[in-house]
Amino acid sequence: MFAKTSQSVAMDDIGKRLRGWAAPLKHKALFNDLVDVQAVNVPQYVADYKDPGVAASGRPMQAAPCSSFAYAAYLPPGIHQFLIYIPGRSIRIPHELKHAPAPAAGRELISVPSRLFCKTIIVNLSQCDAVPEIPFQSEEKPPPKTISNVWRKWRHDSEEDIAKAL
Amino acid sequence: MIFVDKRADNSDLEEITDPSIIAQVSSNLNFGADADDYAPVICGSIINGGFKRKLKMLRSDLFSLLSVCKSDAIITEWKQ
Numbered sequence: 367m368f369a370k371t372s373q374s375v376a377m378d379d380i381g382k383r384l385r386g387w388a389a390p391l392k393h394k395a396l397f398n399d400l401v402d403v404q405a406v407n408v409p410q411y412v413a414d415y416k417d418p419g420v421a422a423s424g425r426p427m428q429a430a431p432c433s434s435f436a437y438a439a440y441l442p443p444g445i446h447q448f449l450i451y452i453p454g455r456s457i458r459i460p461h462e463l464k465h466a467p468a469p470a471a472g473r474e475l476i477s478v479p480s481r482l483f484c485k486t487i488i489v490n491l492s493q494c495d496a497v498p499e500i501p502f503q504s505e506e507k508p509p510p511k512t513i514s515n516v517w518r519k520w521r522h523d524s525e526e527d528i529a530k531a532l
Numbered sequence: 533m534i535f536v537d538k539r540a541d542n543s544d545l546e547e548i549t550d551p552s553i554i555a556q557v558s559s560n561l562n563f564g565a566d567a568d569d570y571a572p573v574i575c576g577s578i579i580n581g582g583f584k585r586k587l588k589m590l591r592s593d594l595f596s597l598l599s600v601c602k603s604d605a606i607i608t609e610w611k612q
Contacts, residue, residue, distance in 0.1 A: 387596040394599060406534045406545070407544035434540075435571060435589035439567040439578045448576035449583060450545065451554075452538055453563055455570070482554045483536070483545040500595050 387432070388415040401440075404494045406485060446487045454480035536572050536589060598610050 392415050395405040412434075455478040523531070536542060548554065560583070561573060571588040579585045590598070 387593040391592060394596075403533055407537075407542050407594070408535055408541075409537055412535070433594045434535050434537040436533060436535050436592045437574050437578075437587065437589045438595075438596040439549055440587050441578065444548040446577040447535065448574055448578065449557060449573055450536055450574050450589075451533070451557055451561060451563075451586075452536070452572045453558075453570075478560060479536075480554050482548040482557055483542060484535070484548060484554040485545050 372448050386417060388412045389417070391436070403438075404489070406487070418481060428475070431483065441489045448485045448487070450483040450485070452481040452483075454478055534574065534589075535592065561582075581606065 388411065392412050395403055395408055396413065457476045457478065536545070543545075551605045571591070574589055575583050575586045579587060584586065
């Protein structure tokens, strides 16, 4: 077995206690009726989440392990650009696993390369909807200007105008 | 809300595969060659500092816990 850090052990311990964690995440991302959420790259196991239920032995069944990360923020209307950088890792293989099947065979150190993603989002939020959860919308704003109606004299179409229209 | 899976293709995101660009972004974000940070880092217009500041993403199960939990053992001060 690979040696685990204390952080990864703590995260695994949390993950075991969080049975059904994908259910609130699915509702916040996909069925949020309080704020307009734009969910990007939703994992399939979150979108298709169903309660695994209880096994025949009476114990709760194991849910899917968590392998994704999330970030959420309130964004003002406009164009937003993100860079997501996943740092590379060097995984040290124990000496007793040096003769294990690939990819661990014959190696002591496996390097996972860094990855870089970019994403551009255009937020076109309607300012007329009062959403108290969004801080920048709670400020007082001047009322919009009203434009008076424009009246023009009605003129019947001539036969020539009707022929052109058809 | 943005999700990233470190092992998946992340079809909604555009991956930059040019190693020189990746190395340049890594140096701009002040990551050394021996950095062993597990969580992905996000930067851009979501932060006031733009592409100079960086934030770590949370694992989805912990994110889900913090978004619904009011326990004083986890949250001791209301920020917003």
